[in-house]
Amino acid sequence: MIRVYLPGHLRTLANINGEVEIEIQGPVTQRSVLDALELRYPALQGTIRDHVSGKRRSFLRFFACQEDLSHESPDAPLPDAVVSGAEPFLVVGAIAGG
Amino acid sequence: MSKVRVLVGTRKGAFILTSDGKRESWNVSGPHFSGWEVYHLKGSPVDPNRLYASQSSAWSGQVIQRSNDGGDTWAPVGNKFVYEGVAGTHQWYDGTPHPWEFKRVWHLEPSLTDPDTVYAGVEDAAFFKSTDGGQNWQELPGLRGHGSGPRWQPGAGGMCLHTIMPDPTNPDRIFIAISAAGAFRTDDSGQTWQPINKGLYSQYIPEPTADVGHCVHHMAFHKSRPNVLFMQKHWDVMRSDDAGDSWHEVSGNLPTDFGFVIDVNSNEPDTIYVVPIKSDAEHFPPEGKLRVYRSRTGGNEWEALTNGLPQSNCYVNVFRDAMAVDSLDKCGVYFGTTGGQVYASSDAGDNWAPIVRDLPAVLSVEVQTLE
Numbered sequence: 144m145i146r147v148y149l150p151g152h153l154r155t156l157a158n159i160n161g162e163v164e165i166e167i168q169g170p171v172t173q174r175s176v177l178d179a180l181e182l183r184y185p186a187l188q189g190t191i192r193d194h195v196s197g198k199r200r201s202f203l204r205f206f207a208c209q210e211d212l213s214h215e216s217p218d219a220p221l222p223d224a225v226v227s228g229a230e231p232f233l234v235v236g237a238i239a240g241g
Numbered sequence: 242m243s244k245v246r247v248l249v250g251t252r253k254g255a256f257i258l259t260s261d262g263k264r265e266s267w268n269v270s271g272p273h274f275s276g277w278e279v280y281h282l283k284g285s286p287v288d289p290n291r292l293y294a295s296q297s298s299a300w301s302g303q304v305i306q307r308s309n310d311g312g313d314t315w316a317p318v319g320n321k322f323v324y325e326g327v328a329g330t331h332q333w334y335d336g337t338p339h340p341w342e343f344k345r346v347w348h349l350e351p352s353l354t355d356p357d358t359v360y361a362g363v364e365d366a367a368f369f370k371s372t373d374g375g376q377n378w379q380e381l382p383g384l385r386g387h388g389s390g391p392r393w394q395p396g397a398g399g400m401c402l403h404t405i406m407p408d409p410t411n412p413d414r415i416f417i418a419i420s421a422a423g424a425f426r427t428d429d430s431g432q433t434w435q436p437i438n439k440g441l442y443s444q445y446i447p448e449p450t451a452d453v454g455h456c457v458h459h460m461a462f463h464k465s466r467p468n469v470l471f472m473q474k475h476w477d478v479m480r481s482d483d484a485g486d487s488w489h490e491v492s493g494n495l496p497t498d499f500g501f502v503i504d505v506n507s508n509e510p511d512t513i514y515v516v517p518i519k520s521d522a523e524h525f526p527p528e529g530k531l532r533v534y535r536s537r538t539g540g541n542e543w544e545a546l547t548n549g550l551p552q553s554n555c556y557v558n559v560f561r562d563a564m565a566v567d568s569l570d571k572c573g574v575y576f577g578t579t580g581g582q583v584y585a586s587s588d589a590g591d592n593w594a595p596i597v598r599d600l601p602a603v604l605s606v607e608v609q610t611l612e
Contacts, residue, residue, distance in 0.1 A: 152276050153301060156317060186317040190301035194321045195343075202300040236300045 145176055145221075146231040150203075153191070153234070157184040162231060171226045173205060174217040191234060206233040244611040245567050246311065247575055248292065249583055250279035253601035255294055257312045260596075264573055264587040267596045273315060274306065281348050281562055281605040284311075288356035289609050293375055295346040295361075303345055305361075305375050318375035322346070322363055325382040331365065332394040341365045341385070348562060348605075350405035354412070362402030366393060366419040368431060381431040389422070389436060389453040396420035396456045396475070403561055404460045408467045416470065416485060421446075421456035424472065426485050437485030441474065458501045459561040463510035471513050471540070473503040473561075478515055480540050491540020496527050502564035506572045506589060511539040514566075514574060514590060516559045525556035533576070535590050549593035550584065557582070562605040569610055577603025 147163040154160070165179045181188045192199055197217075199205065205212045208222045208230050224230035243262035249255065254272030273279075274296045282294035290311040296304040303322065306315040322343045333339035344364040352358035361369040361378065367385055369378045384390075384402075393400060401420055408414035415431060418424045423438040436452045446454040456475035463469065472479040472488065477498050479488045492498035497517045506512035513536050519527045526532060531550045534543040557578035567573035574590050577583045581600035586593045 150300070152298065155275075156301075156304065186304070189320045190304065193302070195323055200300065200302060 144228045145171060145179075145225060146228055147176060147180055148231045148233045149187075150234060150236040152236070153187060156190065157186045159184065164228075170218075171221050172218050173212065173215065173221065173232075176221065176232055177217075202237045204235045204237055206235055207231070243569060245569070245573060246284070246289075246609040246611060247565075247583065247585075247596065248282045248284065248312070248605075248607040248609070249577055249600065249603055250281050250294070250562075250605035251577075251581070251601040251603050252278055255279040255282055255296075255312075256597070256600055258583065258596050262569055264567075264569075264585060267585075269597055270312065272601075273312065274304075277304070278345075279604065280345060281607070282306075283349050283351060283607045284609045285351040285356040285359075286353050289611055291351070291356040291374075293349045293351060293359050295349055297345040303343070305346065305349075307375050319371065319377050322361070322367075322369055322378050323380070324367060324385070325380040329385070330391055331400060332392060334395060336394075338391070341367070343367075344399065347401045347403045348405055350407065353407050353409055360405050360407075360415075362405050362417060364399045364401040365395075366400045366402040366422060368402060368405075368417060370431065383427070383432050384417070384425060384434045387425075387434045392453055393419065393422040394454065404457070406460060406462060406467075409464045410467055414467075414484075416460060416462075418457040418460050418472075420458065421454060421475075423453050423455040424457050424460060424470075424485055437481070438488070439486065440481075440488030441479065442477070442490075443475065445475070459503050461504045461513070463505045463507070466510045469510065469539070471503050471505060473500050473515055475499065475521060478503065478540060491536070493536070493541035493543055495534055495543050496532075500559075501561040502559050502576060504564045504566050504574070506574075507566045507568040508570055508572050509537070509589075512537050512572075512589070513540065514564065515543075516564070516576065518558060524558040529554050529556060531555040531557065531578075533574070533586075533590055533593070546586075546590045546593070548591060549586075555580075560604055562607075563603050565606045565608040567608045567610045573608065575606050575608055577606045579603065 247258040254275045256271035277296045285291040292308040294306040328341040330338035348362040350360040357374040404418035406416040468484045470481040480491045533546040557580035564576040579602040
C-alpha cells in the first residue's frame with residue numbers, strides 16, 4: 144500500500160482527510176502513483192501535473208525518505224520504503240511569498 | 242421581497258454577501274476556496290442558484306467550481322483548458338514571439354439562456370465555452386486565429402481576456418476585451434471575430450491608432466441598449482454608439498481618465514460609473530480620495546460621488562472586474578478594493594457604506610438580484 148501525503152489546499156479540494164493509501168499494480172513510480180491518485184480523485188487532475196505537458200507543476204515538489212525526488216524521471220522506481228508503505232510519498236508546496 | 246447576492250472574488254478566497262432589497266444589513270459567507278485566488282464568480286441569469294467560480298493558485302493551477310444552490314455548496318468541475326490546434330505565438334513584453342500558455346481563467350460568463358452553457362475568458366488570451374455545466378471546455382479558436390493574434394502583447398497584469406458581454410438582443414453577437422489587444426466582436430456565436438478598436442488612441446503602442454494593441458481595461462453596456470458600449474481604457478473613457486464600429490472619447494472633466502472599472506446604471510442607460518485612478522504607475526485614487534464618478538449624460542459630464550467613501554489617505558485600487566450593479570430601483574452600485582473593502586450604494590451612488598472592510602484584496606464583484 145502506497146501512502147501519499149498532499150498539501151492542505153489539495154486535501155481540501157479533493158475532500159481528503161490525512162494520508163491517501165493507494166494500491167499500485169506494477170512498477171511503483173511517480174507516474175503510476177499520481178495516475179492512481181488522480182483516478183480516485185479526479186478533482187486533482189491538472190493540479191499536481193500540467194494537463195498538457197504532464198509535468199510536475201513548478202511550485203510543487205515531490206519528497207520521500209528525506210530526499211527531493213522532484214527532478215527524478217517520472218518513470219523511475221520510488222524508494223523501497225515508499226513501495227512497502229514504511230514511508231509516505233510527499234507532495235509539498237514550495238515555500239513562496241516570505 | 243427582492244434579495245441581493247453579491248459575489249466577491251479575492252486573492253485568498255470567495256465571499257458571498259446577501260441582503261434583502263433594502264440593502265442595509267448584510268450577511269457575509271466565506272471564505273470559500275480559502276487560500277486560493279478567485280479571479281471571478283458569476284451566476285446564471287436563467288438559474289440564479291447556478292454559480293460558477295474560477296479558483297486558481299500559482300501552486301496548483303486552475304480549478305473551476307460550480308454551485309447549484311446559490312453558493313452554499315460547491316463541487317469542482319472541469320479544469321482542462323487546451324488551446325485548439327497549434328497554439329502559436331503572441332508578442333512577449335520585449336516584442337519577441339512567445340508561445341501561448343494557459344495560465345488562468347479571468348472571467349466566467351454564464352449564457353443568457355442556458356445554465357449549462359458558460360464562457361470563459363482566459364490568460365493567455367483565448368475564448369472557451371462549455372455546454373455541460375463546466376465539465377468540458379472547448380476553445381473557439383476563431384478569436385486567436387482571425388489574424389492579429391501574433392501581434393497581441395500582454396499588459397502588466399498579463400495577456401488576459403477579461404470582459405465577455407453576450408448581446409441580449411442578438412444571440413449570435415458577443416463582445417469581448419483583451420489586455421493588451423483591444424475589443425473584439427463576433428456576430429456568428431464565436432466562430433469569427435473582428436477587432437472593434439476604431440477611434441481608440443493609445444500613445445503606448447508604436448501606431449497609436451492601430452487595429453489591435455490597445456489596453457482595454459473593461460467594457461459595459463445597458464442590456465436594453467447593447468449597441469451603446471462604454472469602455473475604460475488604460476487611459477481614456479470611451480463610448481461607441483454603433484456596437485463598437487467606432488469609438489469617441491467621453492472622459493470630459495474626470496480628474497484622470499485612467500482607471501479599471503466602468504459600469505452602467507441598470508435603470509438609466511445613460512448613467513455610467515467609473516473610479517478614476519492616478520496614472521498607470523500610481524495605482525491609487527488621486528489625492529488619496531476614493532471617488533466614484535457618475536455621468537448622467539452618457540459621458541463627458543461627470544460628478545464626484547464621495548458620501549461615505551474615504552476622502553483622505555486612501556491608496557487602494559479597484560480592479561477591472563470589481564464593480565457591479567443590481568437591478569433594483571434605485572439601482573445599487575457595488576465595488577471592491579485592493580484594501581479588502583466592498584462598498585455599496587443603494588441609491589445609485591449618492592451615498593456609500595462598506596458592506597465589509599477587511600477582506601483580502603478584492604479581484605471581482607458581481608451582483609445578483611433575486612426575487
